[in-house]
Amino acid sequence: MAAQKEQKQGYRPVVVLSLLSLLICGFLFPFVVTGISQVALPSQANGSLAQLAGRNVGSYYIDNGFTLPVFFHARNESNPLVASASGVDPDITLQDALSQVIGIHNATGIPTSDLIVMVKSHQQETLWVLGDPYVNVLVLNLALINSYPSVYSSYR
Amino acid sequence: MIDATQTFSIIVILGAALVSGSLLAPYIVRVFNGGPSRFDRILDPIERRLYRLMGAKPEATMGWKEYFLAALLLNVGQMVLAFIILVYQNVLPLNPQGFPGLSLDLAFNTVVSFATNTNLQHYNGEATLSYFSQLGAIQFLQFTSAATGICCMVALVRGFRAGSANLGNFYVDFIRSLTRILLPLCLMAALVFVALGVPQSLGGYVPVKTVEGSTQTILVGPVASLVSIMQLGTNGGGYYGANSAYPFQNPNPATDVLEIYLMLLLPTALVFVFGELLGKKRETRPILIGTYGLFALDLAIAFIPPLPIVGPGLETRFGGFFSTFWTVVTTAVTTGSVNSSLSGIHPLAILSAFMGMLIQATPGGKGVGVMYMVMYIVITVFVVGLMTGRTPEYLGMKITARDVKLVMVAFLIHPLVILVPTVLAYATHAVDAIPGLTSLPTSVGFTQVLYEFTSAAANNGSDFLGASANTPFFNLATAIVILVGRYGPIAVLLALAGSMVGRKRSSEHSLKTDSNTFSLVLIGSILLLVVLTFLPFLILGPVLAYFQGMVNFFG
Structure with missing residues (x-):
């Protein structure tokens, strides 16, 4: 009887602390973070959605899956040998973007010099000074659509 | 090879971790010594209420067996809760995608993996787990396993501290490490991640029509809160199958640098905590020089070959340098998160990753890294004692035959649970069940299987195989390896600490363990031990792949 009582006391902290830690770490903490984020940073908290003509067309951080010749393309559709780790890499290297300029010129008639300026004005650096510059494909294509409304009228 | 700006960025990130780690250390020491803090007014009443609910006496003290058993039983209790949540997620709330419950072997592997700070994942989170599971199983265990690791190290140091009579109270250490270290740090980190673009929502995946x-479905969820603890707690298990290569988990170079920094922060701080908690600050020196010296060696090996160009397995926004640097850091602190596909990494960088996971103390996972370093110190003290013909001593205490046996057992567990299962996986043809593995070149396939068990044993969690290792053999085998690799050395090293309590100390030190000379001998003996133990297997894997002229592991 005495031994039983002792054992009961022995397991109580373990059982109670397991449940308490689940509530605090598993639910209370993420709910607090979600609450603050949804109020203070709603755009980022909900996936940094990109809008075109008033509707959500995707996220700036996720490859939008461009396939048509009038747009710049990400790496993920073309060829598994160059595919990214995530499969949804939204960026391409500056070099890659520039190599696609001639194709877009052929499909749209936009002067290549304008396209090159467009690409270069949207380049991002890997951490300010380091690494090779890259371009976000969705940002670039949305800029194209907004800069050349007559060419891209069917997408607006 | 890396250029000047890349070298500079490594120095800045490591420097930031070292400086902030050393500044955080005195606070951490006060948390575990029960010293006053400005948070007491808020936290003391909360903690007292928790102790009352648990029926635990915070002033009670524990010997090593009690301390270890409390930690083990609590971890088991937490595993049971998480297991139930994973298996029954289909009938639990917060499952907007309607995912079915997990199979028993996958759920077992997952809770074992997360409760032990391993975070090996045989599933793709975004296509398998409900929000409820991501919170109530994954994030939950990431916090508790991080806290458990810190507690065990603190208990170990208490055993070695002069004049200590016990190892402390596990429940008090566990609760205080959550309320005063992990939760506040993670809250700050999570909000910064959201500001930088990591989602934090419970509203369900967002369907959109693309341009x-x-x-297209935008896979948002409570990601930022998970990323904060997965990196700070050196857990490594991601919200998504692609881990921190998936843009929502790591959207830009700024988050990438922050995640690397967070991985390094606590393991580095705990190196300083060691000396301070011990009451002998100078004894931090061999651990600091040892961990960071070996880490520098890891980096040097990884950066010998030319950096991979943005190509297969790499994300454009990180490029070759940040992908390789991340791979070295994540294995050096046994976090196991990835920001690229390991298949896109050069064989020599993979060799460096192996070194991190085989040594487990460069600086290793938070808490356990320091514990392994103490193990290496005792081994080195013994070897040096043999060479100079003196009785081995550490901190003025004689190292007995039993101590040496204990540390040798702790050391030998690692090769045992890596090499035996690797051989078994081939001998039983269990590897044939992994899709595509046998069609790869032998050195590549072998590297991937060896990496799987090394990562499991080191409680790292990075892997080549991922969801393709979701077979009954690999789920059960890695779970067993993880359990033995985690609790075996912790139990043995706490036993060692327990036997140090109250041991006679001489004030004359025959061997100065806080010297630079000893630190270098320590590095040498760690390299000798680890290289001699694992060399044949490394030669058949990444070294062979390197000499076959491979630039990555795509076969």
Whole structure:
């Protein structure tokens, strides 16, 4: 009887602390973070959605899956040998973007010099000074659509 | 090879971790010594209420067996809760995608993996787990396993501290490490991650029509809160299958640098905590020089070959340098998160990753890294004692035959649970069940299987195989390896600490363990031990792949 009582006391902290830690770490903490984020940073908290003509067309951080010749393309559709780790890499290297300029010129008639300026004005650096510059494909294509409304009228 | 700006960025990130780690250390020491803090007014009443609910006496003290058993039983209790949540997620709330419950072997592997700070994942989170599971199983265990690791190290140091009579109270250490270290740090980190673009929502995946008009699903969820603890707690298990290569988990170079920094922060701080908690600050020196010296060696090996160009397995926004640097850091602190596909990494960088996971103390996972370093110190003290013909001593205490046996057992567990299962996986043809593995070149396939068990044993969690290792053999085998690799050395090293309590100390030190000379001998003996133990297997894997002229592991 005495031994039983002792054992009961022995397991109580373990059982109670397991449940308490689940509530605090598993639910209370993420709910607090979600609450603050949804109020203070709603755009980022909900996936940094990109809008075109008033509707959500995707996220700036996720490859939008461009396939048509009038747009710049990400790496993920073309060829598994160059595919990214995530499969949804939204960026391409500056070099890659520039190599696609001639194709877009052929499909749209936009002067290549304008396209090159467009690409270069949207380049991002890997951490300010380091690494090779890259371009976000969705940002670039949305800029194209907004800069050349007559060419891209069917997408607006 | 890396250029000047890349070298500079490594120095800045490591420097930031070292400086902030050393500044955080005195606070951490006060948390575990029960010293006053400005948070007491808020936290003391909360903690007292928790102790009352648990029926635990915070002033009670524990010997090593009690301390270890409390930690083990609590971890088991937490595993049971998480297991139930994973298996029954289909009938639990917060499952907007309607995912079915997990199979028993996958759920077992997952809770074992997360409760032990391993975070090996045989599933793709975004296509398998409900929000409820991501919170109540994954994030939950990431906090508790991190806290458990810190507690065990603190208990170990208490055993070695002069004049200590016990190892402390596990429940008090566990609760205080959550309320005063992990939760506040993670809250700050999570909000910064959201500001930088990491989602934090419970509203369900968002269907959209893309610019070209096809349908796409945006996989948002409570990601930022998970990323904060997965990196700070050196857990490594991601919200998504692609881990921190997936843009929502790591959207830009700024988050990438922050995640690397967070991985390094606590393991580095705990190196300083060691000396301070011990009451002998100078004894931090061999651990600091040892961990960071070996880490520098890891980096040097990884950066010998030319950096991979943005190509297969790499994300454009990180490029070759940040992908390789991340791979070295994540294995050096046994976090196991990835920001690239390991298949896209050069064989020599993979060799460096192996070194991190085989040594487990460069600086290793938070808490346990320091514990392994103490193990190496005792081994080195013994070897040096043999060479100079003196009785081995550490901190003025004689190292007995039993101590040496204990540390040798702790050391030998690691090769045992890596090499035996690797051989078994081939001998039983269990590897044939992994899709595509046998069609790869032998050195590549072998590297991937060896990496799987090394990562499991080191409680790291990075892997080549991922969801393709979701077979009954690999789920059960890695779970067993993880359990033995985690609790075996912790139990043995706490036993060692327990036997140090109250041991006679001489004030004359025959061997100065806080000297630079000893630190270098320590590095040498760690390299000798680890290289001699694992060399044949490394030669058949990454070294062979390197000499076959491979630039990555795509076969």
